[in-house]
Amino acid sequence: MSYRIEAARCTGCTACEPLCPNGAIRESGRGYRIDAALCTRCEGFYDQPQCLAVCPIPMTVVLMESETCA
Amino acid sequence: MADGSVKQCGGGAGCGTRKVIPIAARSGAADGFSGCSQKGGAGRAGCGSAAAPADLPPQVWDKVKDHPCYSEQAHHHFARMHVAVAPACNIQCNYCNRKYDCANESRPGVVSEKLTPEQALLKVLAVAARVPQLSVVGIAGPGDALAHPARTFATLRAIRERAPDLRLCLSTNGLALPDHVEEIHALGVDHVTITINMTDPEVGERIYPWIFFRNRRHTGREASRILAERQLEGLERLREKGILAKINSVMIPGVNDGHLAEVNRAVKARGAFLHNIMPLISDPAHGTHFGLSGQRGPTPAELKALQDRCEGDMRLMRHCRQCRADAVGLLGEDRAAEFTTDKLPELMPEYDPEARRAYRDWVEKERADQDAARGRELRALAPESGAAPLLVAVATRGGGRINEHFGHAREFQVYEVDGRGARFVGHRRTDLYCQGGFGDDAALDAMVRTLEGVSAVLVAKVGHCPRGEMQMAGIEVCEDYAFEYVEASLIAYYGRRRAEAAGERARAGAA
Numbered sequence: 001m002s003y004r005i006e007a008a009r010c011t012g013c014t015a016c017e018p019l020c021p022n023g024a025i026r027e028s029g030r031g032y033r034i035d036a037a038l039c040t041r042c043e044g045f046y047d048q049p050q051c052l053a054v055c056p057i058p059m060t061v062v063l064m065e066s067e068t069c070a
Numbered sequence: 071m072a073d074g075s076v077k078q079c080g081g082g083a084g085c086g087t088r089k090v091i092p093i094a095a096r097s098g099a100a101d102g103f104s105g106c107s108q109k110g111g112a113g114r115a116g117c118g119s120a121a122a123p124a125d126l127p128p129q130v131w132d133k134v135k136d137h138p139c140y141s142e143q144a145h146h147h148f149a150r151m152h153v154a155v156a157p158a159c160n161i162q163c164n165y166c167n168r169k170y171d172c173a174n175e176s177r178p179g180v181v182s183e184k185l186t187p188e189q190a191l192l193k194v195l196a197v198a199a200r201v202p203q204l205s206v207v208g209i210a211g212p213g214d215a216l217a218h219p220a221r222t223f224a225t226l227r228a229i230r231e232r233a234p235d236l237r238l239c240l241s242t243n244g245l246a247l248p249d250h251v252e253e254i255h256a257l258g259v260d261h262v263t264i265t266i267n268m269t270d271p272e273v274g275e276r277i278y279p280w281i282f283f284r285n286r287r288h289t290g291r292e293a294s295r296i297l298a299e300r301q302l303e304g305l306e307r308l309r310e311k312g313i314l315a316k317i318n319s320v321m322i323p324g325v326n327d328g329h330l331a332e333v334n335r336a337v338k339a340r341g342a343f344l345h346n347i348m349p350l351i352s353d354p355a356h357g358t359h360f361g362l363s364g365q366r367g368p369t370p371a372e373l374k375a376l377q378d379r380c381e382g383d384m385r386l387m388r389h390c391r392q393c394r395a396d397a398v399g400l401l402g403e404d405r406a407a408e409f410t411t412d413k414l415p416e417l418m419p420e421y422d423p424e425a426r427r428a429y430r431d432w433v434e435k436e437r438a439d440q441d442a443a444r445g446r447e448l449r450a451l452a453p454e455s456g457a458a459p460l461l462v463a464v465a466t467r468g469g470g471r472i473n474e475h476f477g478h479a480r481e482f483q484v485y486e487v488d489g490r491g492a493r494f495v496g497h498r499r500t501d502l503y504c505q506g507g508f509g510d511d512a513a514l515d516a517m518v519r520t521l522e523g524v525s526a527v528l529v530a531k532v533g534h535c536p537r538g539e540m541q542m543a544g545i546e547v548c549e550d551y552a553f554e555y556v557e558a559s560l561i562a563y564y565g566r567r568r569a570e571a572a573g574e575r576a577r578a579g580a581a
Contacts, residue, residue, distance in 0.1 A: 011168055013158050013159070013213055014158045014218060014221075015158035018218055019285075046286075047286070053285075054160070054282045054287070056162055056168040
C-alpha cells in the first residue's frame with residue numbers, strides 16, 4: 001500500500017515534495033503525484049507519513065488500496 | 071478563483087505556559103536599539119505618526135525611513151512589492167484557506183500566480199524599472215516564507231546581487247525562524263515580520279488546529295505551545311542580530327482580543343520594533359474556518375480601542391492595508407496586474423537604480439519641507455488647554471499631499487488632530503461600498519457609515535451634490551487645502567475650526 005494525491009484537490013503548494021524520504025513525490029500538471037513504487041508510507045523513517053502530516057487540504061493525501069490501481 | 075489561498079498574516083501563535091514564555095529576555099540589540107520601549111509622544115517617527123526622528127537612533131531611522139510598512143510617514147512616498155515564491159506552509163490557521171485565490175481580493179495569502187526564484191527576479195527588475203518609488207521587496211508567502219526556505223533564500227540572494235539598492239524583507243509565522251536567523255542576516259535582510267496571535271496555548275488552540283514541526287504534525291495546546299516558544303525565540307535572535315522585527319497580530323473578537331495586550335508586552339520585552347494589530351477578515355465566501363463558523367471580525371472602533379490600549383510606549387502600526395502576497399505599489403494601491411509573468415518578457419527589465427536614487431533624494435527634500443510646514447502651522451496655533459481632538463480624514467494618492475478627488479478615493483486616511491499635531495489613526499476603505507457612483511441614497515449611507523466619527527474630509531475636489539449631502543450628515547467635505555501637505559493642512563484646518571468655535575462662543579456670550 002502507498003499514498004496517493006487526489007489531483008483535483010492538490011493546490012500544488014509544494015509543502016510535501018521536499019519532505020518525502022524516498023523522493024517519490026513529483027510535480028505533475030498543476031499539482032503533485034506520488035510514485036507508488038517508491039512510497040513506503042515513511043516506515044523506517046518517520047512515525048507519521050510526511051506528505052499526509054503536512055498537507056493543508058483534508059482528504060488530499062489518501063491511502064491507495066492496491067499498488068496496481070493507480 | 072483558482073488555486074491559492076486566503077490567510078491574514080504570516081502565521082502566528084503563542085507560548086508555553088499560562089503566562090509568559092520560558093525564554094529569558096536577553097538585553098542589548100546588536101545595533102544598540104532596544105526595541106519598542108522608546109519614549110512615545112508626538113515626535114515618534116518609526117510608525118505611529120510623526121516625522122522627526124528625534125526618538126530613533128540614526129541607524130534605525132536609516133532602516134525604516136523608506137520602508138512603507140515600518141514607517142507611516144514613508145508609506146506616503148515609497149512602494150513595496152511581494153514576490154509569491156513561497157506557497158508551502160507549515161501551520162494551519164483558522165483564518166486561512168489555502169484553496170482560495172481571487173484576483174479581485176486584497177488580502178494576505180492571496181496570489182494569482184506562483185513564481186520561481188528566476189521569475190521573481192525578472193519581476194523585481196521589471197517593477198524597479200517602472201516604479202521609482204519602489205524601495206522594498208518582501209516575501210510574504212502565500213504560504214510561509216521559511217517553511218521551505220530554499221526558494222525564499224534563492225530569490226533573496228538573486229535580488230541582493232542584481233538590485234542591491236532594494237531593501238529585503240520577509241514575513242513568517244515564526245515556527246522555523248530560529249533555525250534561519252543566521253542566513254537571513256547573512257543575506258542582508260533587515261526587516262522580518264512575525265505573526266504572533268497569542269502567547270497562551272489555551273488561546274492558541276482556538277486559532278491553530280495544527281502545526282508541522284520536526285517531521286510531526288502536532289495538534290491542540292501542544293501545537294500552540296511549540297509555536298509560541300519558537301516565535302519568541304526567533305524574535306530574540308533577530309534582536310541579537312540587529313534585524314528589525316515587526317509583529318503582526320490578527321484581532322479575533324472573543325478569541326484573542328482580551329489577550330493581545332499580553333502579547334504586546336511579551337514582544338515588547340523581546341525587542342520588537344513595531345506591533346501591527348489588524349482586524350480578522352472572515353467573509354464566509356473565503357471558506358476559512360472562522361468565516362464558515364460565523365466568527366466575526368472587530369469593528370473599526372474596537373480595533374482602535376485595542377490599539378490605543380497597547381500603544382503606551384510601543385510603536386503601533388495603524389497604516390497596514392493587509393495586502394496580498396503578490397502586491398505591487400504604494401500601500402493601498404495594487405499594480406500587480408501590470409507585472410504578471412506573461413508580460414515579463416516584453417518588459418525587458420534592466421537594472422538601473424538612478425531613477426530611484428533621484429526619487430529618494432527628492433523625497434528627502436520634500437519631507438524636510440513638509441516637516442517645516444507642519445512646524446509653522448503648529449506654532450501658529452493659539453495655546454489651548456485640553457481641547458478634545460478632532461477626527462479628520464484626507465483623500466490622498468500618496469506623496470503626503472491632499473491630492474485625490476472625493477469621489478475617486480478608494481480609501482480615506484484618518485487623523486486625530488489637536489494642539490499637539492496630527493496623528494495618523496487608520497484608514498477607511500470606500501471601494502468596498504461605493505462602486506456605483508454617488509447618486510443613490512444607499513451609497514451615501516454607506517459613505518456616512520464609513521466615515522463615522524469623522525468631522526471633516528479634506529479633498530482635492532468634490533462635486534456640489536455630494537458635498538451638500540455629506541454636510542447634511544454632519545461631515546464637512548473641504549477643498550480649501552487641495553494639493554497642500556497633509557499634516558500641515560490638518561493642523562491649519564484644526565486651527566480654523568477652533569477659531570470658529572471660539573467666535574461662536576463669543577457671539578453667544580455677547581447675545
